[in-house]
Amino acid sequence: MNQRIVSIINDLAPEGKISLDQLSQHYQISKRTLRNDINAINELLIDNGFCPITFDKGLVIRQSDFGRIMPFVPKQDLYSYRLSREERGSLAASILVSSSGFITLSMIADYLYVSRATIIKDMDLIKNILKDTGLELISYPNKGLWVQGAESLKRKFILGLIQKEQMFLTEDEKGKTKFVLQAGNAIVIRKIITEQEKLHGSHLTEESFHFITDYIRVMIQRNKQGEYVEPQGYGTVGKQYRMAQDILKFISQYCNILSTEDEVLFLANILEGVRYLKQKDFADGNTIKIQLLTRKLIENISDDLNINLNDDYDFYENLSNHLHSMFYNKTGYLPCEDSFQTIIQNNPEVLEAVQRCVSLFFPYIKRKVEQIELIYITIHICAAIERKKNKDVAFHVVLACNGGVGTSQLLLVRLKKHFNFKVVDIVSSHEAMLITPDQADLIITTVPLKDCLVQHIVVSPLLNDEDYIRVGSKIDTIRDSRHLPIRREKKEITVNSIIRTMLPVINKYLPEAERSCMEEIKLCLENYLGEKDTGDIFSPCLHHLLTADFILLDVECSDWREAVKRSGEILMRKGYIEEQYIDAMIHNIEENGPYVMISEGFAFPHEGLERGTLKLGMSLIRLKTPISFGNEEFDPVEFVCCLSAVDQKSHLKAFFHLVNMLQNQEFKRALREAVDTETMIAIIEHFEYRVD
Template structure:
């Protein structure tokens, strides 16, 4: 299950049926993708013994009738989802990571997070680097230490504010305990703060105390108050409490009309979950309650914070209608709030701010205009004034820009499926796959074929075909001829072709979930994924070797493999012959060559050797010559070698990593440095 299929399921549970055409329009994907999502979802539902989704001949989606407990069955199904069964989008994953780090008691490593969320370590490290900026913008620091991992340094108040904002901006508009419970991402986000086992009790206690104190929150404010209390319970149980110093910020809270309600709720929570409630926590929750809107309150005082709350509610309803997610974008949310505050000030003072683009906006985004006007009515009722259409059009511009941003983000996450056609052996294929890693943001290699295997042309006609083998003109519609070496010009042409296809195709799979390239070619287990350091040993490393030319350097690397029993002697000759016949494609990066031969030529076991030349040699590769590092490879498993090659390119792409490798004077020092650098950069 993923976000899209979860949304479809929610809509069916809520409305009973959904037209395929309407779903395609609503979710801005092709009908083909909707059908594929339904098929994938039905496979999961069938495996769990649940009602299936039917699409009739008229294109109407309906859930099979399975009795009165249908909703409860699906509620349990959603709650059982985890990071292995629910496929997180990029933004969802980053949001989960932010909440995980905010709630962590100690350092957590990238390797642990990778295992926890079922995502590659490289992806997690990239996400964590992005999150450092996000934490900094929100008064927090994400600290990383070698061998220890990552931890957030911030005040308890800022940590709780961050947690609350993540919940406010990313949970469903409706109460989580009701329809919202059918949202897998919301469930997983709340699960990071251990909501299960306390959420229902907190809801019950707050409702009862509302009645007892004759003070009733609006639905939106009630939901936010419950989130705040879930966070409070979770943090106090972990021994994380607020300091009394914050009392200065809150002002006189004991005299507040909300103090009795706060005191009663927290006293009951303390008894329910067996913890002492510090006075600072009671005072802080008074401050939280003063920021809420109420349907009925025991006081006649009009809270000056009602308008900001109503503004937040308006924005939330608009973005929910269009299924726009803020995820970590607190700044954009705050920008919208500030704009609406300014608009209210202008309305109160009788000013009119004309929008010169109003007519174009009304024509270009009629649906958005209509929804914004509808969602503004509660605010208009409170203010007893009609929001001018010019002001509405400014808000529409914000929402339209968010819709366009989401569209662009979705397009970035869509990767064009591609088939690699190669007439050469598996060693060459793995080198090509390693280089294609540079394009994994735009393409997803689904298969590797030889030319004579392409009998089922119909199955691949919708994919990009990257081939070293010539085809007749028009035989395949999306064909791109490349060289086995995949020069920079080849990579540029592939990116340009894939980008154009991505813009034109509406039925590319919405999100490609794999972090490794390919299905069959990249689905190796962690045990099969070899790091370069694991394939090397000190006895297969030679430093400052003299070589007259490329052949002597290659033979030196082959000899190291032979001496350790990794290959037969014939394999050394095959390494040299491979370069003579197929050219210098083994020079995969400036200064690096990875000579190899086919398994049948004498590979006995998987291994690598490394020769660092005293004087660089020329292989005949104009782009990447001269070569200082020759890494001989003995290839058995065509999958596992891909990781080692990819890591090699990543390391040599870092100037600091190259300097550190150059500084090592013994094989033992060099292999230890490579091992450390692989974990640092890869």
């Protein structure tokens, strides 16, 4: 009987309801593993004449005689638990591999509560255990023992022991008998992985999710010991590479470690080897559809509440990711926090607007939308409103973080993106106690503070939408009670920020020469600041995708099918899509109707991520004669913009900008009047700077 099973028995001994979900989350294991553990407990119960554990609607049901099993349960510490030779060998090997320095025989013996002579007798076994995984135990005179071998093999060895329950990852050593690794905050790690699953459209199975979580915790532990994975050579920059890169970007910042390109490649290799759930929404082509409908939902909500939320990119990205759940009826992961009720009670008009506007999803999800889903949509909207409302109030803020410089800086970036804060200092939690009200208006902290002199608020290091709402509400309270003056913080100087600031002035005094003037100013700024606008490789802007080779003007088409085909052929000739993708786009419109019309006179055909897309790209054709797509509100169509998406995120900024630009009639008129592709490119770039 392993240590975890003993711990589960102790957790089940007290009376009260407990569910499989609670136990699974507490022990960070899958429900299948948990059921296997309970089967082992049942064997012990039955062998000793007691009633076995049963299940009822996810609850673990213990019989009245369950507590009488305790005298038959092994003790929980190594001192009173007699290890077998095989267990000693595995534990000794785990101590050696996990160490970042030399280990002596006496140190191993002391940890396992055995004699040094016993460990000497076990040495051949320990060497063989290590040898089987490609590692070698070396003895250095006057220093001790050292395990020689590749870091990747050491991590695989540690993971193997964790899978066999011969080693534990925990933040609390109390009650554990096996060798323990202190490694990372599991809650933060799981949130990061979950977020990247959604963004990259790669949903891990339950077992794979726990495996990746365990690996990252091992990696964090080893990195903090100064141990990094060996050179991995050159890898393919594919889907799993990008996912690994994004996971480690946030892990490095939140867990205060330094990652490397080799760490990314090694994690990508692990991600290639684990199992994923088949998501119907991706296979069926709903990803882009959801993003289109999300955009429409935001427009309708903005009109209903009479507040413009269309320009909040984070809001759009987060909400579209969340709304994927509505398309495959997966709401069990949505917990209802107590604080949600307060938010709903304080913002009833937002919930009512959501209830009125969400109906546009009904023809596609074909089921009843649950109340918890409406609440989550409401939370997203309330957060966007708070961000918009408080951009003009430059509070003096202190950040208090215990997660290191990386966590502090990322939290700072996220806060400053949506609030006009002047961050006067970044301190540890114990230093925050010394901050006085004359030094700061507010302390934003990731850990609870006691006896703090300044008003403060605790947020998650990930800074979710609930945090935005609570920060906004706190600002309102402080502002109303103290009548703080509006303060303006110095803005960051970039090429884009200068151009956005200058555009209205140039337009006022040099309207006819605006484009050429701004082009020259942009080149001068890029040379002076040493900054070139090339776009994020994973989130390019619209003008980075719609270059001269991807635009055709005055194309003749007989109907909408031919228009879709002609726009798709541009991408096919360039190697961005396969021919089947064009047929899939046409079939998509035939089956789902002309929802691809995103504005008057503008169609945006697309298909799913696995229907023949090869590279991220867009193409645009202007029709010589407008044609009908079957949408009375937006017909006839003058422009057809074809999208080839390769994941859930990389095209999102370009699409977001396009939809915002299409709300400007001046932009559409300029597209109609463009005499050549070069002019069209200049128009797109010019108007995109206005909305970015």
